[in-house]
Amino acid sequence: MTLIVSAAPPAERGSFAVPAVLTDIAYGLSLPLVLLLAWESSARFGWLPQQILPAPQVVWATLVELWSDGSLVDHTLQSLKRVAIGFGVGALIGLVSGAALGLLPRVRAFVWPVFSAIAQVNMLAWLPLLVLFIGIDEELKYVSIAWAAAIPVILATTRAITDVSPKLLELGRVLDFTPLQRVSSIVLPAALPSLFTGIREGLASAWQNMVIVELFASFEGLGYLMVWGRQLFQLEIVIAAMIVIAAIGLALNASLEYLERFVQPWKTEADRER
Amino acid sequence: MNQISHASTFQTAPPALQIRGLDKSFIVAGRALKVLEDIDLSIRSGEFVTIVGASGCGKSTLLRLILGLDLDYQGDVLVDGARVQRPGLDRSIVFQDHRLLPWLNVEANVAAALRRSPLSRAQKRETVREHLELVGLTSFAHAYPAQLSGGMAQRVAIARALVNRPRFLLLDEPLGALDALTRLRLQDELKRIVEHEKTTALLVTHDVDEAVHLGHRIVVMQPHPGRIATVLAISEAARQDRSSREFIALRDEVLRLLGVDAGTGAGTRSAGAPETFEKRGQQERQDA
Numbered sequence: 001m002t003l004i005v006s007a008a009p010p011a012e013r014g015s016f017a018v019p020a021v022l023t024d025i026a027y028g029l030s031l032p033l034v035l036l037l038a039w040e041s042s043a044r045f046g047w048l049p050q051q052i053l054p055a056p057q058v059v060w061a062t063l064v065e066l067w068s069d070g071s072l073v074d075h076t077l078q079s080l081k082r083v084a085i086g087f088g089v090g091a092l093i094g095l096v097s098g099a100a101l102g103l104l105p106r107v108r109a110f111v112w113p114v115f116s117a118i119a120q121v122n123m124l125a126w127l128p129l130l131v132l133f134i135g136i137d138e139e140l141k142y143v144s145i146a147w148a149a150a151i152p153v154i155l156a157t158t159r160a161i162t163d164v165s166p167k168l169l170e171l172g173r174v175l176d177f178t179p180l181q182r183v184s185s186i187v188l189p190a191a192l193p194s195l196f197t198g199i200r201e202g203l204a205s206a207w208q209n210m211v212i213v214e215l216f217a218s219f220e221g222l223g224y225l226m227v228w229g230r231q232l233f234q235l236e237i238v239i240a241a242m243i244v245i246a247a248i249g250l251a252l253n254a255s256l257e258y259l260e261r262f263v264q265p266w267k268t269e270a271d272r273e274r
Numbered sequence: 275m276n277q278i279s280h281a282s283t284f285q286t287a288p289p290a291l292q293i294r295g296l297d298k299s300f301i302v303a304g305r306a307l308k309v310l311e312d313i314d315l316s317i318r319s320g321e322f323v324t325i326v327g328a329s330g331c332g333k334s335t336l337l338r339l340i341l342g343l344d345l346d347y348q349g350d351v352l353v354d355g356a357r358v359q360r361p362g363l364d365r366s367i368v369f370q371d372h373r374l375l376p377w378l379n380v381e382a383n384v385a386a387a388l389r390r391s392p393l394s395r396a397q398k399r400e401t402v403r404e405h406l407e408l409v410g411l412t413s414f415a416h417a418y419p420a421q422l423s424g425g426m427a428q429r430v431a432i433a434r435a436l437v438n439r440p441r442f443l444l445l446d447e448p449l450g451a452l453d454a455l456t457r458l459r460l461q462d463e464l465k466r467i468v469e470h471e472k473t474t475a476l477l478v479t480h481d482v483d484e485a486v487h488l489g490h491r492i493v494v495m496q497p498h499p500g501r502i503a504t505v506l507a508i509s510e511a512a513r514q515d516r517s518s519r520e521f522i523a524l525r526d527e528v529l530r531l532l533g534v535d536a537g538t539g540a541g542t543r544s545a546g547a548p549e550t551f552e553k554r555g556q557q558e559r560q561d562a
Contacts, residue, residue: 167369167371167373168373168375170343171369171373171375173343173361174341174343174361174366174367175361175363175386175387175389175390176361176362176363176389176390177389177390178390181389181390185375185386185389186375189375189376189377190377192377264377266376266377266378266379266418266420
């Protein structure tokens with residue numbers, strides 16, 4: 001996505017602000033359109049059997065049908081609820097423990113090696129153990145999604161804080177800031193960009209792992225919808241669910257990107273200058 | 275010209291800042307590396323003292339010790355006879371990099387220095403406004419640092435350093451990163467501002483012209499380990515006019531003390547051109 005955006009010739013940007021945006025959109029849409037065309041041709045000329053790759057119209061009809069009977073909304077809401085709770089808890093735990101790791105070198109010395117080892121093992125690999133401890137009910141979804149969200153948030157928060165420029169921290173000492181003032185006026189704003197990256201990665205990870213854990217054990221949700229479609233060998237349902245998952249994932253990421261710009265006015269102001 | 279270390283104007287006042295028998299070492303790769311040796315320096319209230327010396331002579335380290343950022347040294351750093359224990363608002367610094375907080379606009383950056391000040395909210399607003407006016411940036415109060423030129427950012431840093439009306443203004447090569455024209459302009463402005471605020475100033479630089487133009491006294495330091503070679507008084511005639519015979523003579527003397535042969539080129543050099551004698555590559559700088 002970003003690659004395509006930056007491919008727009010710089011000379012045209014600024015002088016024709018609106019057309020440049022349209023060009024970006026045109027570039028961005030061209031690849032999906034080509035793929036859609038290929039998919040359509042495949043269906044029309046029978047390159048792949050319908051059972052393996054259903055035609056776009058079939059998928060679209062399935063989407064409409066799932067939407068109108070309300071089941072798509074139910075499954076989506078169920079998945080969103082799991083991600084909201086899991087990500088909320090995971091991000092909070094991640095921010096707090098990341099802050100502790102970043103701000104307190106002693107805590108970091110004790111915990112970091114163990115944490116790094118745990119972070120190496122994908123959440124999926126923990127699932128069998130988690131099932132033994134907490135069963136396969138809702139708690140499993142919440143815990144594993146929270147887990148998946150917390151790991152990138154912890155990593156990014158710790159790094160964001162330890163990467164704060166020592167020169168700015170020295171300024172805080174010269175200005176005789178209290179520890180609280182140092183955190184609120186220097187560490188937090190300096191760490192904010194990396195912190196946001198971590199939160200975005202956490203949300204993406206939560207969303208992806210929601211699908212995994214729902215595929216693994218559930219009776220509702222978008223992941224379950226995919227399992228169900230596969231079992232019926234109705235791949236149009238699987239593809240429809242994938243499209244919804246991708247669309248919501250993109251929307252979640254975009255809204256966080258917007259929020260990120262919103263809370264860092266100094267960045268946008270400075271960018272506008274260029 | 276060669277009267278040493280007696281600035282007549284300040285003879286009567288007691289020293290406000292006194293450095294006695296100061297030794298400072300860093301541990302580098304397991305070995306003690308001496309960066310300052312036997313520094314003795316007294317600065318009186320209202321005096322503008324400049325320090326010149328090549329890289330590695332511990333100029334910046336000296337300022338850090340005066341600020342109280344580093345207490346690990348032998349000897350004394352005394353303000354009004356009391357040992358410096360920690361950083362305080364009575365001593366402020368302008369670094370070579372402006373070190374403004376990118377997330378605060380100009381006004382808020384200056385106001386940031388007042389976080390620990392006992393002034394009321396209204397008084398703080400007033401003194402911030404006054405100091406922005408002093409550095410001529412009133413109309414940029416709401417700009418962010420990324421929108422400022424290097425010279426403007428450094429003016430904000432100067433305003434921030436002065437907003438608490440500190441007793442001591444420490445300047446660590448504050449104009450070193452600026453282009454030559456901006457630097458000349460800011461030198462005069464700095465001189466005016468320091469005189470206006472009646473602050474005691476200590477400027478570290480490797481620009482000999484700057485040191486002669488701004489100071490009442492000039493401290494010449496030698497590197498490895500950093501020590502004071504000599505302290506020279508700067509006459510009013512030399513301070514006032516960069517083309518005066520006194521200025522050029524003093525500048526050449528300082529350059530000679532620093533081991534730079536100034537005699538041959540001195541006549542043809544324009545008075546304002548900064549003399550730098552950075553011995554790059556000899557040793558990594560021990561800054562900050």
